Amino acid sequence: MTVILDYLWLEVELGDDPRLVSLLQNSSTSSLPVRERVTIGVASGSDGDTVDIDGDLHPASGTIELSEIAYGAVHDRVARWARDEGWARIHAGLADAGGRRIMIAGPSGVGKTTTIVALADQGATVLGDEAVLVRDGQAIALPRPLHAKHGGAGIDGLRREAVLTTLPYEDPLAILDPAAINRVARLEHRPAPLDLIVLLERSDGDQPRVVPASTAEAIVALAPDAGPFTPDRVQLVRTVIELAESAPVVRLLMTTPAETARALLEIP
Amino acid sequence: MTNPIRIDGLPTRRVSDGEIVTTPDGTTHYLNGMAALIYELADGRSVESIATSVAAIFDLDNEEGLRLAVAALDEMRAKGLVG
Numbered sequence: 001m002t003v004i005l006d007y008l009w010l011e012v013e014l015g016d017d018p019r020l021v022s023l024l025q026n027s028s029t030s031s032l033p034v035r036e037r038v039t040i041g042v043a044s045g046s047d048g049d050t051v052d053i054d055g056d057l058h059p060a061s062g063t064i065e066l067s068e069i070a071y072g073a074v075h076d077r078v079a080r081w082a083r084d085e086g087w088a089r090i091h092a093g094l095a096d097a098g099g100r101r102i103m104i105a106g107p108s109g110v111g112k113t114t115t116i117v118a119l120a121d122q123g124a125t126v127l128g129d130e131a132v133l134v135r136d137g138q139a140i141a142l143p144r145p146l147h148a149k150h151g152g153a154g155i156d157g158l159r160r161e162a163v164l165t166t167l168p169y170e171d172p173l174a175i176l177d178p179a180a181i182n183r184v185a186r187l188e189h190r191p192a193p194l195d196l197i198v199l200l201e202r203s204d205g206d207q208p209r210v211v212p213a214s215t216a217e218a219i220v221a222l223a224p225d226a227g228p229f230t231p232d233r234v235q236l237v238r239t240v241i242e243l244a245e246s247a248p249v250v251r252l253l254m255t256t257p258a259e260t261a262r263a264l265l266e267i268p
Numbered sequence: 269m270t271n272p273i274r275i276d277g278l279p280t281r282r283v284s285d286g287e288i289v290t291t292p293d294g295t296t297h298y299l300n301g302m303a304a305l306i307y308e309l310a311d312g313r314s315v316e317s318i319a320t321s322v323a324a325i326f327d328l329d330n331e332e333g334l335r336l337a338v339a340a341l342d343e344m345r346a347k348g349l350v351g
Contacts, residue, residue: 216311224324233326234285234301241282241308 006030007074007143008133008189009081015041015052022165023067024074027179028143031190035081040070064167071144078142079229087133087140088239089229090222094132094141097124097265101192103132103139103247104264105222106200111254113146113176114154115200118261120181121157127178127187134239137246138191146176156258194247198264203253208263211251218244272310272318272341272350291348302326306340310350315341 003021005012011034014020020042041052042060051058051069060066082089092105093116102124106112113129120126128141151166152158152174162180167173178187199213199221213221223233223240230236250267254260279290287304289297299307302322309318315337323333344350 214311216309216313219305219308219325220321224321227325227327234304237301237305237308237325238282 005074006034008032008078008140009035009085010074010077011037012074013037013039015039017042017044019063019066019165020070023070023175024145025164025177026143026145026187027177027185028187028189030140030143031188032140036077038073038077040073042066063165064169067167075142075144082133083230085135086235087135088226088236089142090132090134090139090240090243091130091225092132092222093129094127094139095119095124096127100195101139102196102198102264103194104198104200107225109149110200110202111154111257111260112200113148114257115254115260115264117146117148117155117158117176117181118257119264120183121258122261122265124261124265125182125184125187127189133191134243135191137193137242139194139243140189140191143178143187143189146178146181148174148176152176154257194243196267197244197247197249198267199249199251200260201251201253203255205253206255208255208260209253210263210267211253213249213251215241215244215249217251218249271312271314272345273312274307274310274350275348278349289349295347297347297349302336303340303344306337307344307349310341310344 001016003014005024005026006029008030009032039054043050049060049066051060051066053073058069060069092103093112095102095116104112116126116129129146130144131142132139145164148155149171151172162176164175164177219240223236226236227233252264281288286300306318309321319334319337322337323330
């Protein structure tokens, strides 16, 4: 049995290896036109696994390598279409809280995924935790499964059915099904304006704190990480400025994920 | 050098590859993409902080980022765009 994934501009046909489905399952649809079809399969032999991407064979020595090859095949193509169509890739998550689209950015490891899962626990719909593509003041999340560092240990009450698989890195990575986290069958991804941009920061305080942020702060927080995916840096800066001027920007000094999510939902 | 800050109230207009700023004497000043970024970041933060961001965004080493930021800000001060 094959599984068809709708990954923005890609239609991905996955072979029936359960690891592939666990790694790439996203239960989502996209309103963007399909530009490319990709077929990914796995053949297992005595020498290990071989990942077959449209007939090109890539040996994989274990689940981590298999995941990196499969992710790479999908995300490199998505990144190429995004670039070709003028989208900048921002390192951030995206959630819909009662119709408000909230982009949540922050450095790697700050707690984006745990905060986003806590948001879903409080009724928001999580659309992505890693990358948001932006253009002309519109944003769309990269519809991949969520990645939680430390095997998801920082996520209170994480339900077993939400964990698609755990990659055995030195610091294990839990791959979470956004549909299960959101308790929905299918997520719809479409470009639309943002209502709030949140720059997450670690805090030593005992209460989350929300501080208005300027366009300059948004540039400093968002543009450097986006550089490697957006060769035209002048256009990147312009895109970030347009985005920051299209919605309020705040810095959120975070505490626990649940408190941070509550504070986030209370931002007017 | 004191921390640079954009002069309040100057009319600005974005163009495809940068920004145009008009000073009170009616002179228009064209800022290319990098200069427009430096101008946007001149909000009272230090020159070093601006330079670090410029280097990170344009993939330059920090020394080159600082050289470009200092040169651009010197010129913007001379033209009355930043104080």
